[in-house]
Amino acid sequence: MAPGDILIDVKGVAKHYGAGETRVDALRSVDLQVRAGEVIALLGPSGSGKTTLLNIIGCILAPTAGxxxxxxxxVFDGRWLRDDLRRLRLDKIGFIFQAHNLLPFLTAGENVALVxxxxxxxxxxxxxxxxxxxxYLEVGHRAGEKPAHLSGGEAQRVAIARALANRPRIILADEPTAALDSQRAQLVMDLLRKLAAEQEACIVTVTHDEKIFDRFDRLIHLRDGHLVQT
Incomplete structure (x- = not known):
């Protein structure tokens, strides 16, 4: 696939919960395309639909429509078109969450190699x-330690390494720098930008971290389930 080709194509995606007067529309007919090499941010207040959209792109949550x-x-058109979503995620998607979710019985190195x-x-x-x-993430000296012996920042960097281990073309990150200081946060974003360029990958990040806004190609705002690009 040539650089710049579309890696994420969201068309008319909606997600609602409940029905009638209790219905909540988390997303309303969202259209979004992300190309190889792009690093974008999803911004918006709590409840605006950012994490819902990220989970739909990550094939964790099924849309209501789109x-x-x-x-x-x-992969989705009224229903999932893949029988094995786990394999799809393993092959194509790297996830970075705010909570590191490392396996407590494995060392840092083993958590990354497991992928x-x-x-x-x-x-x-x-x-x-x-x-x-x-x-690269400056935690190589902690490779033999289990998560309980890592600081919050160290554990998050290990989780980021795990997400990148299989060289995925689509990387989805939910507040990946929340536990990092300014220098480490910029290091992480520089690594993600480098990977996007070298591996023709794209990165979609949910963040409130203003100190990394200059590392994104686009800032996309979600308000009341609607997408507004800037």
Whole structure:
């Protein structure tokens, strides 16, 4: 696929909960395209639909209506068109959450290498990739520690490394720098921008972190379930 091709294509996506007077419209006919190499931010107040949209793109939450295509493949059109959404997420999507969600019984290095193990890669490849990413994020010296022995910032950097381990073309991040200081936050965003350019990936980030706004190609605002691009 050539650089600049559409990796995320959201068409008329809506999501509502309940019915009648109790119905809540989390998203209202959202259209969004994100191309290879782009790094975009989703902004908006609490309850505006940011995380709902991120979870739909990540094939975690089904829309009420609309279409979703990822990396040129239509994956939702009134229903999921893939039987194995877990494999789809493993192959195409990297997730970074505000809570690190690391497995407590594995070391930092093992948490990162596990992604490649699940994808069927040799153990040595997973270990090498884990070392590469943890060193870049300046937590390589903590690779042998379990999550309980990591600081909040260290655990978040390990979680970011895990999300990048399988070189996904679509990276979805929910407040990825919330636990980091300014220097670490900018380091993380620089790494994500580098990956987007080198691997023809795209990155969609939900954030309130104003110190990283200059690292995005587009700032997209959600208000009452509607999308407003700036």
């Amino acid at each position: 279409q979703l295509a990822l990396d040129g493949e239509t 490649l193990d699940l994808a069927g890669a040799p153990a040595a490849m997973g270990q090498a990739r884990a070392r590469e990413l943890l060193d």
